[in-house]
Amino acid sequence: MRIRPIARADVDGLLALAQQAGVGFTSLPNNREFLAGKIEASARAFEERTPVNNRLYFFVLEDEDNGELAGCCAIEGQVGNEVPFYNYRLGTLAHSSVQLDLHRTIDTLFLSSDHTGDAEVCSLFLRPEYRGEANRHLRNGALLSKARWLFIAQFRDRFPEKVLAEMRGVFDENNKSPFWESLGKHFFPMDFSEADRLTGLGQKSFIGELMPRFPIYTTFMAEEARACIGQVHRHTRPALEMLKKEGLRWEGYIDIFDGGPTVEAYIDDVRAVRNSRLYQVEIAADAPEESISRWLAASTQLSSFTAAWVGRAPVHDTIVLNSTEAERLGVTTGDTLRLLET
Amino acid sequence: MLVIRPVTMADIDALVTLAEHATPRLTNLPANRERLEERIARSLVAFNGDIEFPGNEHYTFVLVDEARGDEVLGTATIRAQAGAQEAYYTYRQETLIHASQQLNVRREVQTLALSHEVSDATLLCAYSLNPRYKGTSAESLLRRARLMFIAQYPERFSRILAVAFPGYLDNRNESPFWESVGHHFFARSFHDINHIAGVRSKSFIAEVMPQFPLYLPLLTPQARAAIGREHPAHEEALQEMLAEGFVRSRHVDIFDAGPIVKAERERLATFNRAAWHPVRLRPQESLPDAEPALIANQALGNFRCIVARYALSATGQLMLSDADAKRLGVEEGRAVLAAPLALPSAVDAFDEGEI
Numbered sequence: 001m002r003i004r005p006i007a008r009a010d011v012d013g014l015l016a017l018a019q020q021a022g023v024g025f026t027s028l029p030n031n032r033e034f035l036a037g038k039i040e041a042s043a044r045a046f047e048e049r050t051p052v053n054n055r056l057y058f059f060v061l062e063d064e065d066n067g068e069l070a071g072c073c074a075i076e077g078q079v080g081n082e083v084p085f086y087n088y089r090l091g092t093l094a095h096s097s098v099q100l101d102l103h104r105t106i107d108t109l110f111l112s113s114d115h116t117g118d119a120e121v122c123s124l125f126l127r128p129e130y131r132g133e134a135n136r137h138l139r140n141g142a143l144l145s146k147a148r149w150l151f152i153a154q155f156r157d158r159f160p161e162k163v164l165a166e167m168r169g170v171f172d173e174n175n176k177s178p179f180w181e182s183l184g185k186h187f188f189p190m191d192f193s194e195a196d197r198l199t200g201l202g203q204k205s206f207i208g209e210l211m212p213r214f215p216i217y218t219t220f221m222a223e224e225a226r227a228c229i230g231q232v233h234r235h236t237r238p239a240l241e242m243l244k245k246e247g248l249r250w251e252g253y254i255d256i257f258d259g260g261p262t263v264e265a266y267i268d269d270v271r272a273v274r275n276s277r278l279y280q281v282e283i284a285a286d287a288p289e290e291s292i293s294r295w296l297a298a299s300t301q302l303s304s305f306t307a308a309w310v311g312r313a314p315v316h317d318t319i320v321l322n323s324t325e326a327e328r329l330g331v332t333t334g335d336t337l338r339l340l341e342t
Numbered sequence: 343m344l345v346i347r348p349v350t351m352a353d354i355d356a357l358v359t360l361a362e363h364a365t366p367r368l369t370n371l372p373a374n375r376e377r378l379e380e381r382i383a384r385s386l387v388a389f390n391g392d393i394e395f396p397g398n399e400h401y402t403f404v405l406v407d408e409a410r411g412d413e414v415l416g417t418a419t420i421r422a423q424a425g426a427q428e429a430y431y432t433y434r435q436e437t438l439i440h441a442s443q444q445l446n447v448r449r450e451v452q453t454l455a456l457s458h459e460v461s462d463a464t465l466l467c468a469y470s471l472n473p474r475y476k477g478t479s480a481e482s483l484l485r486r487a488r489l490m491f492i493a494q495y496p497e498r499f500s501r502i503l504a505v506a507f508p509g510y511l512d513n514r515n516e517s518p519f520w521e522s523v524g525h526h527f528f529a530r531s532f533h534d535i536n537h538i539a540g541v542r543s544k545s546f547i548a549e550v551m552p553q554f555p556l557y558l559p560l561l562t563p564q565a566r567a568a569i570g571r572e573h574p575a576h577e578e579a580l581q582e583m584l585a586e587g588f589v590r591s592r593h594v595d596i597f598d599a600g601p602i603v604k605a606e607r608e609r610l611a612t613f614n615r616a617a618w619h620p621v622r623l624r625p626q627e628s629l630p631d632a633e634p635a636l637i638a639n640q641a642l643g644n645f646r647c648i649v650a651r652y653a654l655s656a657t658g659q660l661m662l663s664d665a666d667a668k669r670l671g672v673e674e675g676r677a678v679l680a681a682p683l684a685l686p687s688a689v690d691a692f693d694e695g696e697i
Contacts, residue, residue: 093552095527095528095550095551095552096550097546097547097549097550099542099546100528100538100547100550102528102550104527104528104529106526106527106552108554183560186557186559186560187440187449187451187559189445189447189449190445198445205442205444206442206444206445209440209441209442209443209444210440210442210445210447210449211440212451212557213438214453214554214555214557215554216557216560217526217552217554217556217560219526219527220522220526220556220557220560220561221560
């Protein structure tokens with residue numbers, strides 16, 4: 001299994017992933033034309049043909065055994081430049097009066113575009129066949145998630161100061177978002193999935209046009225909707241845990257549709273960015289497998305970026321690879337690799 | 343033998359009783375002796391002061407029945423400026439249009455925004471009448487004597503007059519609007535907060551209210567239905583004020599969303615139709631039959647207003663019985679202000695913002 005940039009030829013493979021991901025996966029809509037556009041944008045970014053404020057790096061997880069796409073992930077270089085990036089910021093207002101013996105704090109949701117210009121890690125999807133107990137040792141999800149940090153660390157100057165990730169919010173047993181039902185529904189003449197679909201297609205201007213401009217006092221929302229604020233879908237918990245371990249934190253920003261948390265960090269503070277470093281490659285055809293999926297390696301070329309698990313720890317400044325690993329990562333003796341112990 | 347006169351300190355017990363029996367209890371008429379004494383003192387200053395423009399004055403009137411030993415039956419107040427010292431807070435109903443070309447949709451979203459716009463208006467308030475007199479001309483006399491007073495001393499009042507009506511309470515005597523709005527912020531019952539507002543001040547509570555506009559779609563349907571809806575006990579009063587020429591404004595009360603009606607003075611029927619007439623005394627039994635009218639003297643601190651027949655002589659003199667002249671404190675030849683008691687039929691108009 002290895003991570004590589006998406007190629008123009010991957011459009012059908014990506015469409016298959018999108019179909020499997022389904023509704024609620026905003027950034028991966030089931031729309032071939034849209035996905036082809038995304039791939040093109042990514043290809044141009046890897047070819048260094050796009051300006052700094054318009055760089056989408058889209059990666060796929062490839063199963064070398066059959067050439068199929070097992071999953072995908074992406075990094076948006078800067079959000080909010082072409083289409084506005086909206087969040088609600090959860091704020092607190094104190095209502096206080098000594099004479100009334102009153103001191104209450106009221107939660108409010110402020111529409112914000114505070115994250116404009118930040119990088120975003122997004123679009124992570126792993127096909128079910130590659131998850132689960134049988135595949136746990138492969139750590140495919142971790143590979144998809146963490147390879148991005150190695151990319152960012154390696155090409156640090158291509159990214160801004162901060163990075164964020166939007167996490168899917170809570171849906172009930174009927175697959176309805178209580179947050180949407182109590183808030184968005186009043187302002188958008190459409191159901192959640194339609195609003196979400198339009199957002200996924202990048203047609204976000206309607207959000208600004210239809211959203212309430214004044215802060216919302218959450219006390220006017222239904223109890224079950226308020227309970228969703230900053231909470232993730234149960235399927236998203238492992239992904240959130242992984243990001244938290246890297247140092248991303250919830251600072252009170254939520255998705256305007258489902259109330260899911262937006263977690264964020266200064267890129268230089270992200271554990272994987274801080275701790276990864278470069279090693280010299282040495283090929284040893286018979287290098288033993290010491291560890292499974294503990295050391296993550298990534299090549300250092302932009303356009304041919306590759307990331308995969310390697311079977312052993314580096315020694316001093318050197319990482320020894322067997323020939324399969326070297327081939328997978330597209331490196332040979334004397335090249336450099338960026339490594340991260342996970 | 344009903345007559346309106348300025349309140350005096352001797353009326354304090356009656357005022358407390360009227361405040362206690364107001365339906366519903368009124369913020370601006372707290373059943374609190376100390377506050378009411380202040381109110382009276384303030385009124386005495388206003389009636390007897392040399393005032394050239396509206397400020398922080400309260401003019402409080404009482405309705406007394408001379409036939410019942412001057413029993414005080416009702417009270418009503420004019421605040422020269424609704425928010426003279428403090429701001430007068432209201433919720434202003436506003437409409438925002440959210441439109442998306444991309445989606446080809448246009449939505450109107452209603453909001454309530456805190457406003458101080460009514461602060462400059464002269465406010466007619468603190469009305470309470472002994473329930474025995476409900477349905478009689480005492481109601482109109484008590485309500486509209488204030489207009490007869492304002493008509494005589496325009497420099498003391500604003501060009502815009504406003505009346506705030508108590509808002510709708512449900513059959514549990516609770517305010518659905520308060521339960522959906524204020525209660526979230528204060529965790530106190532409507533009656534509690536109303537009492538505190540009366541004894542202290544309403545603006546001091548308003549300052550702790552949510553400062554951002556409220557989106558109506560997020561309120562309960564019961565709360566939305568209560569916006570601009572008067573308390574059932576005040577339906578007739580509202581109708582009379584609409585007949586006067588007041589129009590419903592975009593403003594509602596911040597606690598119970600009761601309606602606030604407004605008018606420019608010159609739009610009001612009582613002002614338009616009021617006329618000065620010299621008095622001519624006639625024996626009661628020889629007064630000609632005529633429509634009833636509000637009749638007021640022009641003695642600021644000794645202001646009196648009664649309901650009597652609008653009987654004019656051929657030369658435009660108002661014919662009054664000795665008893666009525668005595669009640670008004672006027673002699674033959676003095677001028678009195680008269681306006682027909684009957685009003686044109688009510689037009690339930692909504693002010694679109696020009697007032």
